[in-house]
Amino acid sequence: MIRFGIVGTSSISERFAGAVRQVAGAGVSRVSSRDAERARSFADRIGAPGVAVGLDDLLAAPDVDAVYLASPNSAHAAQIASAVDAGIPVLVEKPAVLTAAEWDAAVARARDRGVVLLEAMRTAYDPGLAAVRAALGDLGPVRRVSLRYEKRSARYDEVLAGRQTNILDPEMGGGALRDLGVYPLHALVRLFGAPRAVQGVRVGIASETDGLGSALATYDGFVADVAWSKITDTSLPSEIQGEEGSLLIDAIDAPRRLVVTPRGGVPRVITVPADDNPMVGEVRRFVDAVAGADIDEDQRATATTLGLVDALLDRPLA
Structure with a gap:
């Protein structure tokens, strides 16, 4: 125990x-x-x-x-x-x-x-991400990836009222990129590895950190765009496009409904069964690690994701 x-x-x-x-x-x-x-x-x-x-x-x-x-x-x-x-x-x-x-x-x-x-990083251990990975084989060569996590936070109302809040306080390491952007970035790394290059834009808010942003990552043979926000909502899914089909993902942080559409074919819906608490997977992984499971790959994925965050934070706020 x-x-x-x-x-x-x-x-x-x-x-x-x-x-x-x-x-x-x-x-x-x-x-x-x-x-x-x-x-x-x-x-x-x-x-x-x-x-x-x-x-x-x-x-x-x-x-x-x-x-x-x-x-x-x-x-x-x-x-x-x-x-x-x-x-x-x-x-x-x-x-x-x-x-x-x-x-x-x-x-x-x-x-x-x-x-x-x-x-x-709960997304890494979510059964939905494994389902996304399995569905990639139906798409042919991947050419475009669009991942997003955009959810307006009630904490933004505090910022608008002139109050500081930890999650959007730069002195506390806050901001939308570190709070939400890391989810699609980490999913990108887990699915496709480290990109050759990344560039992006972060939009500043009154608390002097980013409220939203976008990144463009370059891979051999395809591009990936990533969007994040704590000041707006979206109804758009994430999507991965291949030469032989496309994959819609309802929520990249915890995928539960995937739609695979073969080129010229009929869409196929994949429903992902999952625990009601999305943090269960990370707890299981940690318990396994303490028991001796190798977590080198997990630690490298974190390092790669933080390297992307470093690159995106290196540019001034828009």
């Missing part, structure tokens, strides 16, 4: 706790917050027996075998280092860290100490 200590008391931590309950060999033993009352309230809500005040307290707890980090993005690198140095396996919410260099350093540190470090 892997007993998780959870760092953070946001809604994503609550969803994570629900996912853990669905995975054999995993449980939640403690919740950590700098505010003891907040930690106790959250622990009661998710059914965790213990609390910790701060990360050091959590890492020293005898009933914590691994930690799940759902703190502000800017805190991840230092918290990973502390956990790894304590010999505690780490599952860290995406984006794992802010830059590819930070990730490379974190992975090297974890390997040196023999500690598991995995990014909680």
Whole structure:
């Protein structure tokens, strides 16, 4: 049994706790917050027996075998280092860290100490992405890929009202690219590997980070465009076009309905069965990793995705 200590008391931590309950060999033993009352309230809500005040307290707890980090993005690198140095396996919410260099350093540190470090990128372990990969064989040579994750956030209303919020605060490592754009970018990397080049545009908002953006990635023989937004919604699906057919994907972060249309043929609908909690797959993968599964490919995919993020952040906001 892997007993998780959870760092953070946001809604994503609550969803994570629900996912853990669905995975054999995993449980939640403690919740950590700098505010003891907040930690106790959250622990009661998710059914965790213990609390910790701060990360050091959590890492020293005898009933914590691994930690799940759902703190502000800017805190991840230092918290990973502390956990790894304590010999505690780490599952860290995406984006794992802010830059590819930070990730490379974190992975090297974890390997040196023999500690598991995995990014909680749920899309990578979603059965829908496996279904997309399987359907690619029906398309012939791929020529164009269009992936998008655009969902207006209620937090944007806070920005419009003149208030700062972590998820859109550049000082906290926030912004639409790091919060939502990483999903289609990571899916792109998992499906097709690293592009030869990437360029893009990010549109700034009042909080001085990006509210939306687009990227164009170049591969040998095809191009991929990626769109993300936290200030607008879309009804458009993602799409992959090949010389022999096309594939529509309802939601690239968690594909549930795919439509394969052969060239000149009849569309075929693929419905993807999945867990009701999309974080179950990442928990299973982490449990397997702690048991000895090889996660080199997972860590490389995170590094490649963060490299793309680095390149896109290198340009000023529009």
